[in-house]
Amino acid sequence: MAIVVAVLIFGSLAFHFLTPWYFTPIASNWTSIDTAVNITFWVTGAVFVAINLFMVYALIRYSSKRGGKASYEPENAKLERRLTFWTAIGIATLLAPGLYAWDQFVTIPDSASVLEVVGQQWGWSFRFPGKDGVLGTTDVQYVSDDNPFGINPSDPYGRDDVLISDNTVHIPVGKPIKVLLRSKDVLHDFYVPQFRARMNLVPGLITYFWFTPTKVGTYEIMCAQLCGIGHYTMRGTVIVDDQRTFDAWLKTQPTFAPAAGARQALNSRGLPAAKVKLAENRN
Amino acid sequence: MAYATLAEDLKELHHPKTWVGKYVWSQDHKVIAVQYMITAIAIGMVALVLSDLMRMQIGFPGSLGFITPEKYYQFITIHGMIMVIYLLTALLLGGFGNFLIPLMLGARDMVFPFVNMLSYWVYLLSVLVLVASFFAPGGPTGAGWTLYPPQAILPGTPGRDWGIILMLASLAIFIVAFTMGGLNYVTTVLQARTRGMTLMRMPLSVWGIFVATILALLAFPALFVASVMMMLDRLLGTSFFMPSLVSQGQHLGYNGGSPILFQHLFWFFGHPEVYIVALPAFGIVSDLLSTHARKNIFGYRMMVWAIVIIGGLSFAVWAHHMYVSGMNPYFGFFFATSTLIIAVPTAIKVYNWVLTLWRGNIHFTVPMLFAIGFIFTFINGGLTGLFLGNVSVDVPLSGTYFVVAHFHMVMGVSPILVIFGAIYHWYPKITGRMWNDRLGKIHFWFTFIGTYLIYFPMHYLGLLGMPRRYYEYGHTAFIPDSAHMLNAFITVIALGVGASQLIFFYNMISSYFYGPKAPGNPWRATTLEWQTPTTPAPHGNWGPKLPVVYRWAYDYSVPGAPEDFIPQNVPAQGTDRHHKT
Numbered sequence: 083m084a085i086v087v088a089v090l091i092f093g094s095l096a097f098h099f100l101t102p103w104y105f106t107p108i109a110s111n112w113t114s115i116d117t118a119v120n121i122t123f124w125v126t127g128a129v130f131v132a133i134n135l136f137m138v139y140a141l142i143r144y145s146s147k148r149g150g151k152a153s154y155e156p157e158n159a160k161l162e163r164r165l166t167f168w169t170a171i172g173i174a175t176l177l178a179p180g181l182y183a184w185d186q187f188v189t190i191p192d193s194a195s196v197l198e199v200v201g202q203q204w205g206w207s208f209r210f211p212g213k214d215g216v217l218g219t220t221d222v223q224y225v226s227d228d229n230p231f232g233i234n235p236s237d238p239y240g241r242d243d244v245l246i247s248d249n250t251v252h253i254p255v256g257k258p259i260k261v262l263l264r265s266k267d268v269l270h271d272f273y274v275p276q277f278r279a280r281m282n283l284v285p286g287l288i289t290y291f292w293f294t295p296t297k298v299g300t301y302e303i304m305c306a307q308l309c310g311i312g313h314y315t316m317r318g319t320v321i322v323d324d325q326r327t328f329d330a331w332l333k334t335q336p337t338f339a340p341a342a343g344a345r346q347a348l349n350s351r352g353l354p355a356a357k358v359k360l361a362e363n364r365n
Numbered sequence: 366m367a368y369a370t371l372a373e374d375l376k377e378l379h380h381p382k383t384w385v386g387k388y389v390w391s392q393d394h395k396v397i398a399v400q401y402m403i404t405a406i407a408i409g410m411v412a413l414v415l416s417d418l419m420r421m422q423i424g425f426p427g428s429l430g431f432i433t434p435e436k437y438y439q440f441i442t443i444h445g446m447i448m449v450i451y452l453l454t455a456l457l458l459g460g461f462g463n464f465l466i467p468l469m470l471g472a473r474d475m476v477f478p479f480v481n482m483l484s485y486w487v488y489l490l491s492v493l494v495l496v497a498s499f500f501a502p503g504g505p506t507g508a509g510w511t512l513y514p515p516q517a518i519l520p521g522t523p524g525r526d527w528g529i530i531l532m533l534a535s536l537a538i539f540i541v542a543f544t545m546g547g548l549n550y551v552t553t554v555l556q557a558r559t560r561g562m563t564l565m566r567m568p569l570s571v572w573g574i575f576v577a578t579i580l581a582l583l584a585f586p587a588l589f590v591a592s593v594m595m596m597l598d599r600l601l602g603t604s605f606f607m608p609s610l611v612s613q614g615q616h617l618g619y620n621g622g623s624p625i626l627f628q629h630l631f632w633f634f635g636h637p638e639v640y641i642v643a644l645p646a647f648g649i650v651s652d653l654l655s656t657h658a659r660k661n662i663f664g665y666r667m668m669v670w671a672i673v674i675i676g677g678l679s680f681a682v683w684a685h686h687m688y689v690s691g692m693n694p695y696f697g698f699f700f701a702t703s704t705l706i707i708a709v710p711t712a713i714k715v716y717n718w719v720l721t722l723w724r725g726n727i728h729f730t731v732p733m734l735f736a737i738g739f740i741f742t743f744i745n746g747g748l749t750g751l752f753l754g755n756v757s758v759d760v761p762l763s764g765t766y767f768v769v770a771h772f773h774m775v776m777g778v779s780p781i782l783v784i785f786g787a788i789y790h791w792y793p794k795i796t797g798r799m800w801n802d803r804l805g806k807i808h809f810w811f812t813f814i815g816t817y818l819i820y821f822p823m824h825y826l827g828l829l830g831m832p833r834r835y836y837e838y839g840h841t842a843f844i845p846d847s848a849h850m851l852n853a854f855i856t857v858i859a860l861g862v863g864a865s866q867l868i869f870f871y872n873m874i875s876s877y878f879y880g881p882k883a884p885g886n887p888w889r890a891t892t893l894e895w896q897t898p899t900t901p902a903p904h905g906n907w908g909p910k911l912p913v914v915y916r917w918a919y920d921y922s923v924p925g926a927p928e929d930f931i932p933q934n935v936p937a938q939g940t941d942r943h944h945k946t
Contacts (some may be wrong), residue, residue: 083729086814087741091850094821102885103825106843118758126748133719133744140722141737144658145729151929152660152922153724161720162664162713170711173705183757188694191659203521203613204800222609232611266611268516268545269624271689271764275830275843276941278761282691284624286608290689302841306764306832308509310432310521314835344822344877 091134109276109301109322111294114183116278121179125172146285162276187279188282190292194260197253201263201270201283204312206303207231208251212242212337217262222285225266229362233338245336250319254328258294271307274320282307295322311327378473378756392478393904394463397485399795401459403786404485405452408492412447415440417863424856426837435523438507441834442524444493445510446532449638451492453780457645458543458581459488460785462550464576464795468894469571471559471912471934473905476552480545485605487542493916494535501527509834514606514627516598518612529599531591535764540585540592550578559893561914566933568892568918569662572669573648576676577641583680583739584637591630598622614644628690632683640679644672646783648715652735652918653786654718656890657733658725659929664717671710678707688759697756698758704754704934715744726922726929730888735786738813739779745817746775749824767827770820778816784870785812792873793883794894797901799878804868811865818858822851833925891932892918 107118117122146151198209209219209231218233218240230247233240255260263272265283273280281291285295301316323331366655419569420781422432431442434581463481467474475481489871498505506517507523514747516522517529552574558567564784567575598619606627607619617767639838655662662668684692718740749771753759762768785808793799826848831838838844898908912934920931 083737086810087737088939090741090814090817097822097825101822101825102845102847103822106830112761115757115761118755119761120754122752122758124749130744130748133715134741137719137722137737137740140719140725141881143721144725144727146659146726152658152726152782153723154661154665154922154924156661156665156919157666162717164668165471165716166709166713169709173708173751176755177702177705180755180757181698184694184697184701187760188697189759202611225611225616228415233535257450267517267613268521268610269513269891272831273764273832275761280763281689281759284691285610286621286623287625287691287843300842302843304830304835304841306830308513308516308834310516310519311438311507311523312521313438314837317841 084138084145085250087134087141088138091131091138095127095131098196099299100242105319106276107297108278109295109297109299110278112183114179114186118176118183122176125176129156131174131327143168179194183334187291190260191258194258194292195253196262197296198262198264199214199251199272199283200266201272201305201316203310204232204305206249206251206272206318207314208246210244210246210332210335211239212244214239214242217337218243220264222266229338231338240338242363244332244335246335249317250321252321252331253295254325256294257325258290258292258353260290261292265291268309268339269307270305270309270316272316273304273306275304276301280306295320297323328341368942373837374479380904387904388777391484392474392482394467394475394481395476395795396483398460398462398464400485401455401463401488401927402653404489405456405460406493406764408447408496409456409484410765411496412444412452413863413866415444415447417860419444420859422836424853429601435504435507437836438509439505439523439528442507442510442512443505444497447495449510449642450536450775451495453642453776453784454543454638455488455539456583456784457780458550458578459485459546460576461570461645461649461784461791462546462578464665464791465570465894466574467557468902468906469568469792469892470554470557470562471893471907471914472553472557472820473907473911474559475549477549481549484542484546484549484700487538487545491535491542494531494538498524498528498535501531503527506532511628511631512595512764513631514598514624515608515612515619517608518595519617530596533596536592536910537589537596540575540589542579543585547578547582550574551582559716559911559914562933565666566914566917569648569651569665569668569672570645572650572672573644573646573651576672577644580637580644580676581641583633584641587630588634591627591634593937594630595627596628607891608861625687625690625692628687628692629684632686633680635754636683637676640675642776642780644676647672649787650783651718651721652892653732653736653783653790655919655921656790656888657730657736658722658727659921660721660725661921662717663720663723664713665917665919667713668717671714674710675714678703678710680707682707682754684756685756685759689763692696694798700718701754701756705751708751708754711747715740715747730789731800731802731809732786732790732888734806734813735782735789738809739782740775741818742782742813743779745821746773746779748770750775757938761830762827765827766831766833767824769833770823770827771821774820778820781816782813785809788873790888793887794897794902796880796881796902797883797885798868798880799836799887800860800880802874804872808865808868808872811868812862815858815862815865819855819862823855826851886932889928889930891920893933896932896934 093195200207216239218237220232263283270283279291279293301320305316415446503526505524521674597603604622605617607622609620682704885900915936916935922929
């Protein structure tokens with residue numbers, strides 16, 4: 083038994099250092115999260131090895147095959163106090179970097195631009211505020227074939243909102259982004275492993291988180307909150323561009339048109355018929 | 366004195382005369398315990414088969430043609446629900462709670478034997494209602510074992526028509542059953558202890574079961590109301606958990622409800638539930654380690670207080686399951702702190718188990734192997750809990766295979782190892798027979814090493830970023846082929862571990878008929894259940910007179926004593942140095 087436990091200890095350590103499966107390379111500002119994870123690995127790893135090796139030694143040294151008699155020591159208050167104290171220190175060592183990173187997580191930079199992510203079974207769509215920098219208000223009651231985003235048609239702020247309804251969104255590199263999350267039906271989760279930060283989408287609420295993309299590239303969005311039978315197909319793509327490419331792309335995207343009805347407005351802007359069709363199918 | 370009235374032993378037990386009265390409509394806590402155990406293990410086998418089926422889909426996607434996405438989600442849901450509620454909770458509290466409490470405390474039976482009997486039969490009903498959902502139109506619910514609304518009751522989720530209704534009904538029935546049993550356990554511990562059995566002389570098994578039962582009595586009502594509320598949302602169109610929404614193009618009539626409210630109710634039950642399973646396991650494993658290391662449990666009083674403190678704190682940590690749920694993010698500071706604080710008493714328990722082995726006289730019996738295996742897997746699972754409890758560390762890991770690996774290690778494998786150890790340990794007292802030692806050891810090695818090979822590497826798939834509850838991953842750029850190979854490897858091991866449980870069943874069943882007769886106290890243990898006049902213990906447990914307790918439960922290897930154990934009902938001998946309690 084002792085030998086097997088020893089093998090498992092060192093096997094686990096070897097696996098940890100040799101594993102081909104580990105965090106994807108980080109592509110956002112959240113290195114503080116990775117730091118907290120790494121500190122946790124070192125502290126817990128040390129505890130894992132120490133306690134288990136102590137146990138292995140006890141199993142070998144005090145096996146009944148050696149014929150010894152057990153000692154009689156019901157308590158040792160001093161030892162127990164010491165162990166409690168050092169455990170508390172260890173816990174504080176883990177908690178500090180965790181809470182430090184969380185403090186950053188809940189503090190959204192003033193300079194952050196806004197991206198709205200809308201989830202529904204089983205796909206993603208996105209909305210940028212237009213030139214006015216403000217998203218139009220939305221409500222589930224406005225959702226229809228002509229208005230898949232449910233934007234309030236009488237809200238002037240909504241008219242210039244840029245709508246992306248095909249699962250792929252572009253964002254500019256190096257700028258903090260506040261992601262507002264909204265769901266039309268059930269819970270979803272906007273999860274891009276490389277960004278580390280993420281949050282659930284909750285119908286009836288607007289949730290949020292923020293991050294700064296740091297590497298140009300293409301990243302997959304995977305829904306990470308069970309959302310029904312098509313959950314595993316609810317994929318999307320985030321393309322991180324440099325600012326110029328992003329600006330050029332954003333210009334080509336359709337905006338929400340006022341009360342007259344989204345379909346005509348979209349068509350008048352020359353949106354391909356296929357895209358309108360897609361928006362319809364998704365409803 | 367708290368134990369005065371019932372311990373006076375004035376009430377005569379009504380002994381049943383027919384076979385049906387003894388073994389079916391039985392009010393004997395030992396028979397009810399066995400009924401609970403067999404039912405829980407039987408339904409657990411269903412969950413085990415479901416897990417092997419889902420592993421086939423994960424490891425070898427599409428290899429079993431009948432596993433559609435619909436079936437896959439139904440399998441994972443029912444697997445989780447059965448394992449957590451209908452197996453672990455029922456087996457540890459209904460099974461071991463029933464068997465051990467009266468025997469360890471020197472009582473003749475539970476305080477309310479009739480209610481105890483009802484508890485089992487209502488539990489069986491809840492299991493049957495759950496099983497019925499497999500045969501209902503549309504099958505069982507596939508909402509995930511957490512049953513998060515709105516999707517749990519909307520089209521687009523399997524079992525939306527009947528499955529979810531039967532699931533919620535089954536949970537409510539289970540909670541009724543548990544409440545009847547739980548009130549019994551608490552009352553029996555407080556009122557029916559024999560003379561001399563003070564609270565601080567109780568074996569830790571009873572302490573663990575006692576505190577877990579209190580937790581369950583306080584936590585299950587949250588699940589009960591959540592089930593009823595969701596049932597009303599589903600059947601009557603109320604909006605407790607349902608905001609206004611558009612489901613697959615349809616505007617539904619719901620308005621103003623909160624999906625997050627359900628999550629709070631669910632985890633207000635769900636986190637204590639972890640300790641409802643863990644605390645009995647903590648208690649039982651303490652007794653196994655002490656008995657088979659021939660040494661008193663180290664730091665008994667600290668162990669008792671750790672159980673009580675963990676139980677108390679377990680009600681203040683629930684929202685660590687909800688860091689990315691969309692609740693107010695400032696809650697994260699509080700719940701991360703409370704969650705990491707709970708690690709301190711838990712760590713103390715681990716130290717004390719290991720220190721119990723230290724300077725012991727360790728006998729590597731089958732129950733002891735399982736107990737040591739538990740320490741190892743629990744250390745692993747406990748430490749990964751420090752990742753997930755620490756709010757910002759949880760953010761990238763939440764909802765991935767890291768979580769799956771963590772909770773299987775800490776509340777799947779660890780309590781199951783204790784349960785196996787406990788079954789091997791008490792089997793001679795329950796049946797009067799000994800099992801086959803060689804088969805027991807083979808079963809241990811397959812189970813212990815196999816489960817570690819399954820769950821340890823799985824953490825790294827989570828670090829990589831693979832979300833759980835995916836029917837298939839298709840082509841995803843950041844997931845290398847090697848990760849799919851690892852999944853295939855895990856599936857192969859899981860099938861092996863599943864099959865190796867047949868060794869256990871063969872051993873238990875054949876030993877019941879052909880095993881050698883067991884002595885009354887084969888482990889030379891101190892606690893009262895081993896001091897019954899006959900084995901198996903008769904109805905009423907103790908013959909004409911109740912035992913009287915003179916010492917704590919852990920007088921092993923007392924210097925100067927003739928043997929290396931002194932049972933609790935042996936008076937002070939002058940030579941022995943018993944622990945003052």
